[in-house]
Amino acid sequence: MAQQISETIKFVIKQDGTVTEEVIGAVGNDCENLTKNIEKKLGEVQRVEHKASYYQNEIVNVEQSITSG
């Protein structure tokens, strides 16, 4: 049985109306699809930055494989 996954998005609307969107907890390519609609309605995407936690996950995996090996 598939496990339920929560998708959380944190938006910060700055004083000048610029919006920062941070996706928390979505996995794989869903992350991009998830926000595409919202972005389309709201305006122009200026830039996308991958979060540090994305890279941290990779490091954790390497450490785990060393421990188990």
Added chain:
Amino acid sequence: MSHFTYIKTKFRDKKHLVGALRDLDYSTNVPEEAGMSVVDLVVTNPDHAEDHPIVEAQISIASDIGFKWNQYQEAFELVADEQTWDLDIPVNRFIEKLTQQYALRCLLDSVKEEGFVVEEQQKNNVDNSIELVVTRWR
């Protein structure tokens, strides 16, 4: 893949733009609500009234302040005369406040459509930003 996205808000949606203007207590004239397509904005600045054409706008909040659809930008643009601007706040601050309110309305509507539930909505009194946290389960 988690990521941050930076979005420059544009006035694309007329319903939310009108809603945001009304949220901010501006008396808003939308000719479409009376079965007409546009309202004429008339320049009241006496210095150059004679050479200024009348501008047709889809939304107005004063006789010479309104919003006109720009098909190339695919967004509404503010039309106003800076010299006769008589709102309570300067034009730049007006645009900022309106953009923030518009973005909030757009977001609340969009996330609901996508099946998200608002977990948290709060205003930061230090930098005047609004934080919105939404979640959905699947």
